[in-house]
Amino acid sequence: xxxxxxxxxxxxxxxxxxxxxxxxxxxxxxxxxxxxxxxxxxxxxxxxxxxxxxxxxxxxxxxxxxxxxxxxxxxxxxxxxxxxxxxxxxxxxxxxxxxxxxxxxxxxxxxxxxxxxxxxxxxxxxxxxxxxxxxxxxxxxxxxxxxxxxxxxxxxxxxxxxxxxxxxxxxxxxxxxxxxxxxxxxxxxxxxxxxxxxxxxxxxxxxxxxxxxxxxxxxxxxxxxxxxxxxxxxxxxxxxxxxxxxxxx
Amino acid sequence: xxxxxxxxxxxxxxxxxxxxxxxxxxxxxxxxxxxxxxxxxxxxxxxxxxxxxxxxxxxxxxxxxxxxxxxxxxxxxxxxxxxxxxxxxxxxxxxxxxxxxxxxxxxxxxxxxxxxxxxxxxxxxxxxxxxxxxxxxxxxxxxxxxxxxxxxxxxxxxxxxxxxxxxxxxxxxxxxxxxxxxxxxxxxxxxxxxxxxxxxxxxxxxxxxxxxxxxxxxxxxxxxxxxxxxxxxxxxxxxxxxxxxxxxxxxxxxxxxxxxxxxxxxxxxxxxxxxxxxxxxxxxxxxxxxxxxxxxxxxxxxxxxxxxxxxxxxxxxx
Numbered sequence: 001x002x003x004x005x006x007x008x009x010x011x012x013x014x015x016x017x018x019x020x021x022x023x024x025x026x027x028x029x030x031x032x033x034x035x036x037x038x039x040x041x042x043x044x045x046x047x048x049x050x051x052x053x054x055x056x057x058x059x060x061x062x063x064x065x066x067x068x069x070x071x072x073x074x075x076x077x078x079x080x081x082x083x084x085x086x087x088x089x090x091x092x093x094x095x096x097x098x099x100x101x102x103x104x105x106x107x108x109x110x111x112x113x114x115x116x117x118x119x120x121x122x123x124x125x126x127x128x129x130x131x132x133x134x135x136x137x138x139x140x141x142x143x144x145x146x147x148x149x150x151x152x153x154x155x156x157x158x159x160x161x162x163x164x165x166x167x168x169x170x171x172x173x174x175x176x177x178x179x180x181x182x183x184x185x186x187x188x189x190x191x192x193x194x195x196x197x198x199x200x201x202x203x204x205x206x207x208x209x210x211x212x213x214x215x216x217x218x219x220x221x222x223x224x225x226x227x228x229x230x231x232x233x234x235x236x237x238x239x240x241x242x243x244x245x246x247x248x249x
Numbered sequence: 250x251x252x253x254x255x256x257x258x259x260x261x262x263x264x265x266x267x268x269x270x271x272x273x274x275x276x277x278x279x280x281x282x283x284x285x286x287x288x289x290x291x292x293x294x295x296x297x298x299x300x301x302x303x304x305x306x307x308x309x310x311x312x313x314x315x316x317x318x319x320x321x322x323x324x325x326x327x328x329x330x331x332x333x334x335x336x337x338x339x340x341x342x343x344x345x346x347x348x349x350x351x352x353x354x355x356x357x358x359x360x361x362x363x364x365x366x367x368x369x370x371x372x373x374x375x376x377x378x379x380x381x382x383x384x385x386x387x388x389x390x391x392x393x394x395x396x397x398x399x400x401x402x403x404x405x406x407x408x409x410x411x412x413x414x415x416x417x418x419x420x421x422x423x424x425x426x427x428x429x430x431x432x433x434x435x436x437x438x439x440x441x442x443x444x445x446x447x448x449x450x451x452x453x454x455x456x457x458x459x460x461x462x463x464x465x466x467x468x469x470x471x472x473x474x475x476x477x478x479x480x481x482x483x484x485x486x487x488x489x490x491x492x493x494x495x496x497x498x499x500x501x502x503x504x505x506x507x508x509x510x511x512x513x514x515x516x517x518x519x520x521x522x523x524x525x526x527x528x529x530x531x532x533x534x535x536x537x538x539x540x541x542x543x544x545x546x547x548x549x550x551x552x553x554x555x556x557x558x559x560x561x562x563x564x565x566x567x
Contacts (some may be wrong), residue, residue, distance in 0.1 A: 017376045026380055095357040122375050124360045126348035133352035138319055138423030141345045158486045159341040165427040214357035219383040229539035235553040239560045241540055246522045248501040
């Protein structure tokens with residue numbers, strides 16, 4: 001079967017972000033960008049399905065600025081077969097991304113779409129669920145285990161109370177949680193090979209999708225800051241402070 | 250128009266986050282609660298008693314014995330036209346269902362709101378809580394998940410909401426529940442506990458979490474963990490506190506052997522009082538902790554256990 005994976009270019013998870021003074025957003029100039037960590041897990045899972053002989057082809061999709069091609073190249077170096085880049089300078093929100101993905105699904109006809117459960121920039125945790133709904137497909141979010149058999153995906157999900165297992169009909173959308181797998185590092189030969197793999201470029205207009213945001217961001221501000229407290233000398237002092245100063249025990 | 254809160258429950262009782270959701274929804278209009286479950290009459294009764302709840306819609310059907318997003322979304326869109334806002338807690342339950350509902354209504358969902366500015370404008374944390382975005386929705390219906398720790402819970406009693414039965418919406422036929430491994434614990438639920446004791450990579454093993462459990466039992470606390478401790482297999486996933494795990498804001502959070510990665514701080518920095526125990530005095534956790542103890546946790550935790558025992562016995566005698 002064919003597997004579609006969606007990969008987002010985000011500020012690297014190790015970067016301490018800076019909120020712009022004008023309230024217009026977060027500083028992205030000269031900041032290290034990487035593939036969203038949950039999307040790396042999604043790519044890895046697709047590659048493992050291919051290695052297991054279940055997936056025949058993996059298509060990696062990214063959307064946004066020209067540099068998203070680098071993110072696609074990372075996916076190709078991990079083992080995806082080809083890329084699709086939707087070039088746009090519009091601010092993309094989950095609903096628009098899902099509509100664009102739906103249009104690509106119509107072209108590509110994959111049996112499975114694997115996405116990261118959330119992007120670590122906007123923290124929305126929506127795109128997979130929205131895509132599944134738009135396609136009329138089943139969804140298995142927060143996956144920590146995935147098994148494909150015939151027309152069914154059996155997925156173990158990380159939920160607040162523990163783990164839950166569901167069976168969903170294929171085609172379906174699966175969103176990857178942290179413990180689905182540990183993504184590989186691309187080897188140098190594979191990075192070289194990835195440079196020759198094809199990336200098709202499309203636009204929202206060509207896909208017939210209006211990508212304009214439906215949520216207006218009015219302001220991005222700093223969260224309230226916590227003051228660093230004191231280092232104490234002993235557990236007795238700690239118990240005393242918790243009891244008589246903070247009054248929480 | 251009224252606001253509909255999707256209740257999270259286990260068919261016998263409401264999950265506490267539902268009360269926080271009602272608290273948030275009350276800022277937006279008259280609150281109705283939707284209870285979808287199987288043999289869930291006690292939950293419907295409890296939902297009607299929440300202060301400020303005017304009406305409870307109950308869909309009591311075996312179809313809703315397990316909360317499958319595909320089926321719940323169909324139920325919600327069937328009643329959506331009567332409401333200005335559809336609201337659910339930003340738990341794995343709400344986060345699974347609500348974006349699907351938004352998509353079916355062609356509405357951009359608003360995840361994890363931490364403040365209500367007006368009926369169409371909300372604040373929500375982004376970048377692991379390192380920035381707060383103020384967003385305005387231009388959609389006719391707002392589909393929202395609520396960060397429970399950001400809103401005080403509505404009182405569980407004092408309301409007298411009318412209970413109205415609604416029919417099930419039918420199955421989407423896309424998914425089936427197979428089973429669950431649910432953690433059983435006598436301790437309070439992590440997201441609702443007054444005190445949380447969490448361990449990180451510094452705990453070195455799952456076995457060593459017993460030290461924290463002992464401490465937790467003295468304090469009536471829940472036990473949590475950093476991602477590093479969960480990834481290392483010390484404890485199960487439902488312990489995880491952080492950007493992509495659970496968000497907690499207890500009165501007292503005790504972080505033991507946790508360095509304080511941004512992703513962990515995102516899940517606990519709204520706690521009222523934070524205590525950090527770590528051998529590395531440069532660990533970032535000390536930058537958010539009110540009280541810090543630098544040293545070997547395997548000495549400090551047992552000593553703290555003893556000191557607490559002494560202090561707590563004294564107070565119960567007094």
